[in-house]
Ligand SMILES: *[C@@H]1O[C@H](CO)[C@@H](O)[C@H](O)[C@H]1NC(C)=O
Ligand SMILES: *[C@@H]1O[C@H](CO)[C@@H](O)[C@H](O)[C@H]1NC(C)=O
Ligand SMILES: *[C@@H]1O[C@H](CO)[C@@H](O)[C@H](O)[C@H]1NC(C)=O
Ligand SMILES: *[C@@H]1O[C@H](CO)[C@@H](O)[C@H](O)[C@H]1NC(C)=O
């Protein structure tokens with residue numbers, strides 16, 4: 001009995017020991033450092049709009065005098081196991097808002113080795129010169145935190161730094177750079193920091209030629225100088241840095257030609273977009289045998305794409321759009337079977353689409369639009385790419401053959417652009433699309449293109465959107481020969497910004513359900529055989545800026561106010577329409593006529609047979625609109641995404 005009790009006591013003691021050990025896994029913090037942390041906390045307010053990361057939270061909220069006094073266990077704080085000194089502070093995405101002064105108690109934490117203040121809002125403060133009081137720093141991240149002014153020379157004294165990120169300190173409203181590196185300039189600030197392994201100065205206003213000193217950073221693995229106002233030639237020595245894996249110099253004003261790549265390199269990501277290079281992609285690019293992503297859109301490059309590109313078998317992401325490339329698309333592209341993203345749009349590629357393309361089974365996005373590709377393509381080639389969600393072949397010299405029926409399940413597209421592709425039939429597989437956001441099937445009369453996407457009015461404010469016009473929800477079925485009636489169900493396409501059904505063979509009335517398209521800015525129903533009146537309900541379309549029903553068989557009065565402000569050309573060619581702006585007065589305030597009976601025919605064969613599928617398309621659009629309305633908030637979030645996931649599309653194309 002006693003023995004049993006003894007065993008029980010032993011077991012209890014053992015557990016107590018475990019609990020004690022566990023609770024003391026954090027070293028004990030120093031009282032002065034605890035009080036410095038509490039003062040640091042008190043020097044800022046907590047403001048949810050200060051951080052863009054969707055998973056941000058106020059890390060310092062749990063730091064209190066009354067709770068755990070051991071600051072080493074506080075959220076975001078890391079202490080040295082042996083000395084108990086605070087050596088790490090991660091205050092990234094913590095909703096901190098307020099001025100950051102040099103007398104901030106943070107600078108009393110002199111043992112700090114790693115400090116991140118990224119993704120907060122320091123109210124245009126200068127980077128405090130007191131940073132020099134933290135000489136042990138190896139990691140310093142002040143990115144995306146609304147610091148402004150000149151980067152202080154005190155940074156150069158941080159001789160242990162291996163990681164420095166000062167990127168994306170932009171004005172949250174205008175997105176202009178607010179941090180600059182002029183006096184001291186790059187060379188003098190960094191002459192003692194050539195041991196850096198990762199350096200990001202994106203969005204810092206440097207406005208100079210590429211600093212020659214960069215060639216001495218032999219330990220660099222990551223270098224990002226996006227949008228720094230860099231001019232002149234990109235020195236070949238930068239490509240030759242032995243350890244460099246990621247090089248980003250997009251959105252500058254760099255000139256010159258891409259160098260001869262003499263040796264194999266560690267480069268995995270090369271991002272050159274939106275510069276003013278000239279010349280060709282050298283055949284020697286095949287030496288960059290670790291390359292996975294190449295961004296070179298909008299770079300003024302020309303000439304043919306070298307056949308040797310087929311040797312870069314690791315390629316996942318290749319963006320060469322908006323250049324002046326010519327010649328054929330090399331068949332060796334078929335070797336790049338890892339490709340997920342391929343954009344060759346807006347160039348002068350000619351000849352056929354290589355028959356090797358169906359080998360690119362991982363493709364999600366394929367943009368070949370806006371080239372001089374010719375010959376006839378069997379659309380079957382693309383239907384075999386099951387993961388393809390975005391496909392653009394518009395505006396080439398292609399003839400696309402689409403079989404009446406498709407074997408198996410077609411891919412689900414979100415973007416499909418087949419304008420001016422000499423389609424002979426309306427593609428049957430569209431009936432099975434459920435996620436479509438941007439469908440363009442324009443005929444042959446060169447969007448009649450109008451830029452309905454450049455300005456959008458939201459809540460009465462006109463905004464200019466150049467960047468995201470590809471994401472706007474637009475249905476353009478103009479210049480085809482589609483017959484039948486416009487169905488009521490089209491009113492479910494709530495997110496639609498533009499609807500162009502002009503120059504078809506549509507009959508019946510204008511559905512009053514169009515009044516449900518609250519976001520509609522442009523409605524073109526001209527050159528059809530529509531009859532009846534213009535529904536009074538359409539006056540609810542507050543954002544409508546373009547409206548055209550000319551050359552139909554409409555009758556009755558033009559609805560008052562807003563609709564009278566469109567020019568008479570919007571209404572001409574309808575014998576029965578009357579009232580302002582037409583010169584024909586309405587007799588006795590006649591109600592709009594119902595559509596004439598003989599025109600109301602069977603809608604079988606109508607392009608709009610696909611009832612519920614139109615609804616599904618509408619949900620896709622609704623999402624896009626949600627994004628638009630949330631623009632002010634999303635901008636900050638999207639920059640956050642751009643930083644952390646390094647997604648190209650979220651960087652604004654400025655050309
Ligand atoms: C932010 O800066 C402005 C202008 O310098 C100042 O008026 C305001 O008080 C500052 N806000 C905070 C929270 O420090
Ligand atoms: C730090 O300096 C600012 C002015 O530069 C002053 O307003 C603030 O009270 C000072 N804070 C402390 C803790 O001394
Ligand atoms: C960079 O700074 C110069 C002045 O030194 C200024 O003229 C220029 O507009 C700035 N560029 C940006 C993008 O802020
Ligand atoms: C760089 O280091 C040298 C030698 O340690 C020192 O003399 C010089 O002042 C430092 N330069 C800067 C800009 O810190």
Ligand SMILES: *[C@@H]1O[C@H](CO)[C@@H](O)[C@H](O)[C@H]1NC(C)=O
Pocket residue numbers: 191212213216
């Ligand atoms: C780069 O390093 C070399 C030798 O290591 C030195 O001669 C040269 O001056 C350095 N370049 C710059 C710009 O400091």
Ligand SMILES: *[C@@H]1O[C@H](CO)[C@@H](O)[C@H](O)[C@H]1NC(C)=O
Pocket residue numbers: 262263
């Ligand atoms: C290629 O690199 C090697 C060594 O890096 C060098 O000796 C040779 O001159 C270079 N060739 C060219 C054509 O640049």
Ligand SMILES: *[C@@H]1O[C@H](CO)[C@@H](O)[C@H](O)[C@H]1NC(C)=O
Pocket residue numbers: 302303324326
């Ligand atoms: C595009 O390349 C062609 C030759 O392929 C050249 O004639 C033309 O000037 C170039 N256009 C531009 C804008 O550089």
Ligand SMILES: *[C@@H]1O[C@H](CO)[C@@H](O)[C@H](O)[C@H]1NC(C)=O
Pocket residue numbers: 310311331332333334335356
């Ligand atoms: C790449 O593809 C071409 C033609 O498609 C083929 O002739 C060539 O052998 C391939 N190259 C490699 C390295 O596989």
Ligand SMILES: *[C@@H]1O[C@H](CO)[C@@H](O)[C@H](O)[C@H]1NC(C)=O
Pocket residue numbers: 361362363387
């Ligand atoms: C297609 O996408 C799915 C889901 O993202 C993925 O599991 C699959 O591996 C992809 N197929 C190919 C051939 O890449």
Ligand SMILES: *[C@@H]1O[C@H](CO)[C@@H](O)[C@H](O)[C@H]1NC(C)=O
Pocket residue numbers: 350351374375376
């Ligand atoms: C495609 O264009 C080339 C010249 O650019 C021409 O020789 C060829 O006949 C064209 N093919 C078709 C089918 O039009």
Ligand SMILES: *[C@@H]1O[C@H](CO)[C@@H](O)[C@H](O)[C@H]1NC(C)=O
Pocket residue numbers: 372374396397
């Ligand atoms: C398209 O092809 C036709 C006939 O082959 C030719 O006349 C026309 O110029 C070509 N258009 C373009 C834009 O290349």
Ligand SMILES: *[C@@H]1O[C@H](CO)[C@@H](O)[C@H](O)[C@H]1NC(C)=O
Pocket residue numbers: 481483484505507601
């Ligand atoms: C338009 O549709 C009518 C029947 O509604 C048909 O008779 C006529 O041929 C069509 N017009 C064209 C150009 O297809």
